[in-house]
Amino acid sequence: MNLDELIPAEKICTQYQVEHTFIHSLHESGLIEIVTVEETQYVHCDHLRNFEKMMRLHRDLHINIEGLEAVQQLLDQVQQLQQQNQKLRNRLNLYE
Amino acid sequence: MEFIDYYKLLELDKSASQADIKKAYRKLARKYHPDLHPNDKEAQARFQQINEANEVLSDPEKRKKYDEYGKDWKHAEQFEEARKQQSAAGGSGFGGFGGGQGYTYSGNFEDDTFSDFFEQMFGGGARTRGAGRRPQFKGQDFNAELQLNLSDIYTSQKQTLTINGKNIRLTIPAGVENGQTIKIKGHGAPGIQGGPKGDLFLTFNIVNDTKFKREKENLYSTEEIDLYTALLGGEVTVDTFSGKAKLKVKPETQPGTKVKLKGKGFPKYKKEGQYGDLYITYKVKMPTRLSEKEKELFRQLQKLRS
Numbered sequence: 001m002n003l004d005e006l007i008p009a010e011k012i013c014t015q016y017q018v019e020h021t022f023i024h025s026l027h028e029s030g031l032i033e034i035v036t037v038e039e040t041q042y043v044h045c046d047h048l049r050n051f052e053k054m055m056r057l058h059r060d061l062h063i064n065i066e067g068l069e070a071v072q073q074l075l076d077q078v079q080q081l082q083q084q085n086q087k088l089r090n091r092l093n094l095y096e
Numbered sequence: 097m098e099f100i101d102y103y104k105l106l107e108l109d110k111s112a113s114q115a116d117i118k119k120a121y122r123k124l125a126r127k128y129h130p131d132l133h134p135n136d137k138e139a140q141a142r143f144q145q146i147n148e149a150n151e152v153l154s155d156p157e158k159r160k161k162y163d164e165y166g167k168d169w170k171h172a173e174q175f176e177e178a179r180k181q182q183s184a185a186g187g188s189g190f191g192g193f194g195g196g197q198g199y200t201y202s203g204n205f206e207d208d209t210f211s212d213f214f215e216q217m218f219g220g221g222a223r224t225r226g227a228g229r230r231p232q233f234k235g236q237d238f239n240a241e242l243q244l245n246l247s248d249i250y251t252s253q254k255q256t257l258t259i260n261g262k263n264i265r266l267t268i269p270a271g272v273e274n275g276q277t278i279k280i281k282g283h284g285a286p287g288i289q290g291g292p293k294g295d296l297f298l299t300f301n302i303v304n305d306t307k308f309k310r311e312k313e314n315l316y317s318t319e320e321i322d323l324y325t326a327l328l329g330g331e332v333t334v335d336t337f338s339g340k341a342k343l344k345v346k347p348e349t350q351p352g353t354k355v356k357l358k359g360k361g362f363p364k365y366k367k368e369g370q371y372g373d374l375y376i377t378y379k380v381k382m383p384t385r386l387s388e389k390e391k392e393l394f395r396q397l398q399k400l401r402s
Contacts, residue, residue: 007292015233015289045292048234053131061126071132079134086275094309094316 006035006042016055025065026054031072100213102149102162110163114154121150135239135299148210158218235285235294242298244268245305250337250363259283259296266298271313271365274302308337313372315361318379321345326380336360336374343376351380 009023023043027034031054032047043051050072057063057071103110106120124146126132133139152158238259252270256263264283272278277299284294309316319334329347333340336357343355354377361372386394 005292012233015291045234048292049237049295052234057129057131061129075132075134086273090274091311093304094311 003037005045006037007045007048009034009041009043012043012048012051016052018055022055022058023051026051026068029065029069031068098213100145100148100211102152105145105149106153108153112153114156117150117153121146121154144210148214151210152214152218161218233288233291235287235291237284237294238296240296240298241301242268243301243303244272245303246308246310247305249300249302257298260285264296268300269366270363271367272300272302273312273365274300276300306337307335308374310362313362313364313370315372315374316377317374318377320379320381321349322381323383325349326351326378334376337362345378349378349380351378353378 009020012018012023013020023032023034023041026032032043032051035042035044054068054072057068063071103112106112106117106124108116108120112120125143128139128143128146130136130140130143152162240257240259242255242257249268249270249272252267254265254267256265258264264280266280277297280296280298282293283296287293304310307317315337317335319332321330321332324330325332325345326349327347329349330345332343332345334343335341337360341357341360343357354375357374357376359371360374364370364372383390
């Protein structure tokens with residue numbers, strides 16, 4: 001794994017002013033992935049977008065970890081349905 | 097520039113208390129939070145509006161000014177002058193506009209601006225949201241839409257896009273789908289304090305400028321053949337995406353018969369050199385304006401069949 005693409009969890013805590021337990025809880029719930037390299041915990045930069053989203057929902061709407069899990073699941077479902085809808089719309093063009 | 101009814105936006109009446117405003121704002125923020133409505137510009141716009149409404153109504157100073165001059169916002173300057181005079185005379189006056197309730201949501205805005213109405217009435221520095229915003233690290237993601245013709249994406253092509261004033265050169269792979277979004281890593285806004293750059297999310301809007309219908313990598317078209325070719329068989333020249341092709345028509349071909357031209361469809365996305373199929377449906381064209389002789393011959397044929 002490319003270390004340049006990993007951000008130390010500690011740096012994230014400082015930057016976003018969040019407790020390490022929050023990151024850990026997100027990881028426990030499978031909402032973000034934590035990578036440990038030589039006893040240092042990192043978050044891959046690809047997961048930062050999702051982390052930011054979870055943090056905003058947690059802070060803005062006071063959603064707890066269980067709620068975030070449910071939100072993420074529903075958002076995934078919405079995304080799948082949107083993709084399916086787009087596919088069906090593209091297919092519908094065949095009959096128009 | 098139009099007057100914005102902030103009370104209406106928060107579904108409140110003018111007598112609403114601070115608690116009512118907070119409650120209404122929280123309720124609407126939960127409903128329209130951009131993270132719960134990805135790629136929904138309408139929800140994002142609505143969220144920004146309710147944020148702005150909260151910014152004004154949750155701040156007693158701003159609310160007073162708005163209530164007094166809202167519909168007649170052009171006279172707000174006079175209000176300001178009066179305020180300054182009152183302040184200079186040692187009256188209680190109004191404080192600056194920086195001390196609002198501060199309960200605003202960060203959201204994930206693409207366009208971090210309030211309406212012209214707000215800027216005009218309260219000035220650009222009046223918002224309190226900035227102070228309460230969350231620290232940022234990763235650069236902002238950009239979303240863009242690119243309209244292309246179906247004929248353009250038959251081959252991979254290089255395009256230069258201008259996103260937020262920067263030119264981005266990219267290769268669009270042949271066979272992208274209508275409505276497909278691709279992520280171009282690191283082409284969003286720069287990160288903050290060493291954070292990674294944001295990404296560019298590019299959604300394709302494919303306009304069909306051809307006679308072919310497309311479903312993923314397969315193409316569909318209709319070709320007319322005359323009655324005699326359909327009955328007796330023959331050869332027809334048909335259009336494919338890459339040019340003309342000659343086809344043998346079997347005798348007694350029925351209207352609506354479908355033939356498959358393998359590998360004559362659309363390129364498969366990110367599978368270089370692989371193509372889908374082209375399905376041609378035959379439409380049999382009946383002869384019109386028959387001569388007497390033709391009619392007679394058809395009658396003879398009819399008798400033979402009955």
